[in-house]
Amino acid sequence: MILRSLLGSPALARVAAAGWALLPARVRRLFLRRYPRPSFRVGVLAIVVSPDGGILLLRHRFRAGKPWGLPGGWLEPGESPLDGIRRELREELDLDVDPRHLDLVAVSGPEGSPHIEIYYRLQASVDAVPPNAEFDDHAVFAVDDLPRGMLERHRRIVQERAGS
Secondary structure, eight states: OHHHHHHSSHHHHHHHHHHHHHSOHHHHHHHHHHSOOOOOEEEEEEEEEOTTSOEEEEEETTOSSOOEEOSEEEOOTTOOHHHHHHHHHHHHHOOOOOGGGOEEEEEEOOTTOSEEEEEEEEEOOOOOOOOOSSEEEEEEEOGGGOOSSBOHHHHHHHHHHSOO
16 A cells, blocks of 8 residues: 555565565665654653542642653663553652553543653552652542543543543
């Protein structure tokens, strides 16, 4: 499909594909590594549900206007989403989570933004949050009483997925 649109005819696309197949594998791999691809960042976020059904939110220091948010952060290069969310929960909440207790509940992203967000849900009781330079407060909120200072896409996903 891509070759046909680039080359303009099915016959020319077949010839190009046959030529591609004749190239050594290492040449094809080198080309594919350098072929332009979309690049975007991947965020991982946790919907931490307390035993009474409340949602843990952190008040982030660097989010003007919408400071309340879910624990999480950006994946590091080569890091899997599960490893990333486990690392973020350890760093932000001092919470060591067994990956079997993480449920993937949503993948989303702001319209037109070069990033996606992966949301995991887990049950956990978090009484104290260690000091952190990224946020200055934490609280547990009822799903139907989330604070106004929260990103709308996060609010929607929490409301849709907190109890499912």
